[in-house]
């Protein structure tokens with residue numbers, strides 16, 4: 001493997017492939033960005049051209065700012081995504097720890113039951129969920145969304161995290177017990193830091209679908225003050241005319257927070273710290 | 280006073296009966312080694328003593344107090360694990376002081392004890408390093424240091440040397456022996472290595488299949504094994520077993536003789552075909568075949584014996600051990 005790495009041709013080929021992939025992946029984002037800064041005619045005449053002095057226009061951004069309370073939508077999306085991720089990770093990790101660490105009757109059965117949700121799409125239950133939310137008065141609140149997304153994210157989180165927690169050495173947990181750490185301390189201060197890469201993976205997996213979701217915001221929280229960004233952007237897409245300037249500008253701004261969250265989580269993916277625990 | 284008393288301790292995992300009626304006493308300041316083949320329940324027994332597993336039945340007393348329902352951290356014990364089990368996200372100093380912090384000791388006490396332990400173990404230069412930045416031997420010393428700072432009534436070691444290479448193992452073994460002298464604490468040490476057991480122990484407990492086979496000082500067990508298992512387990516190379524009929528027509532018993540009790544003798548009782556010779560300099564190990572049994576003779580000094588030769592081996596009759604078909608010692 002070392003030989004292959006040192007060979008300049010291999011290095012070149014490897015970097016070439018990676019750069020090509022990066023370009024392909026970034027291309028749509030790039031197109032959205034440049035076009036969001038052009039006027040309507042320029043978007044259609046030359047979609048791939050960079051904005052110049054003549055075609056440059058902030059009209060899209062201006063429309064977005066004027067139309068509705070865009071910052072509120074932004075804030076709603078952020079609250080819903082961050083809160084849902086927080087609850088998914090917290091409850092998912094707790095359930096995973098119990099399943100991985102303790103021997104009790106029905107442990108395997110419980111694990112299977114919790115994992116079942118991976119195979120059944122939560123949208124099948126939309127009507128029942130809506131009835132439940134109406135009954136509990138949660139319709140048109142952000143809580144409705146947070147609860148649903150938490151439920152949606154939990155099965156996979158429990159499944160992945162319990163697998164990782166089983167790999168945390170028993171000796172390590174026992175050493176902590178002998179040292180007088182409570183089970184909570186072992187969970188929060190020993191096991192959680194060690195499964196951080198897995199937590200970051202779960203967070204990234206869950207973040208994008210929540211941020212982009214249109215279904216549940218439309219059904220459970222369509223009120224003006226609880227609209228999410230995706231739902232709010234829909235006003236620009238009409239049946240007959242679509243305000244492309246506004247759509248592209250809204251999309252450009254929507255990319256930012258996800259990008260920031262992703263950078264935060266992906267830093268956690270770096271392992272390193274776990275080595276040297278045992279052996 | 281006794282440091283540890285186990286009375287009729289049993290442990291089952293579901294249907295699997297792992298520990299069977301264990302009765303052991305450890306005196307204050309004693310170094311006791313649990314030895315036995317892999318899977319015989321040594322670690323499980325240690326974990327029951329530590330409180331990491333509950334005994335299914337029986338009594339565990341530490342320093343005279345019944346501790347069956349006491350959590351591990353309140354039992355006055357400290358444990359060193361086979362895999363070191365250092366906290367990877369804490370540096371050496373914090374690894375060692377965590378338990379003291381949990382006990383709400385004052386800063387001064389913590390600092391003093393960590394300083395003392397790290398001096399004893401030559402870890403002073405490494406206090407700010409993380410476990411991943413240490414060698415295997417250093418990690419093992421940190422694990423021992425973490426036990427020392429707690430000043431426990433009873434130390435528990437679970438195969439602490441099994442991850443180290445041979446040279447380091449010997450050094451660390453000496454260090455542990457010195458530590459025992461310096462601290463004058465009671466220690467329980469688990470191993471499946473009979474050399475470690477013989478060299479370290481005041482008292483050896485031989486376990487097999489979850490049962491205590493024999494308890495005694497190393498020399499008692501060596502000179503006076505209660506059964507064929509103990510006789511074969513302690514001593515290296517292991518004791519030779521062969522049908523007593525080889526030297527005594529019609530005898531149904533099994534005869535045991537230690538390799539070091541065999542000698543070359545023209546009028547010896549055993550005629551052996553040499554299969555392999557190990558020249559160790561100080562000793563010569565001869566592996567040979569007597570009828571259908573392979574035996575080992577350990578001859579003092581250097582001997583010019585080569586493969587394929589036939590030699591006659593003798594022994595003094597009082598150095599023989601006899602066992603019945605069940606493996607129990609008989610006269």
Ligand SMILES: Nc1ncnc2c1ncn2[C@@H]1O[C@H](COP(=O)(O)OP(=O)(O)OP(=O)(O)O)[C@@H](O)[C@H]1O
Pocket residue numbers: 292295297316317318319320321322323324471
């Ligand atoms: N949690 C458990 N559930 C079921 N059986 C177990 C459990 N822990 C241990 N055992 C069984 O108990 C027996 C003794 O295990 P133990 O770990 O005490 O062996 P050991 O003497 O320490 O062996 P080694 O020298 O290999 O460490 C083994 O047969 C093992 O399969």
Ligand SMILES: [Mg+2]
Pocket residue numbers: 321322323438
């Ligand atoms: Mg073991």
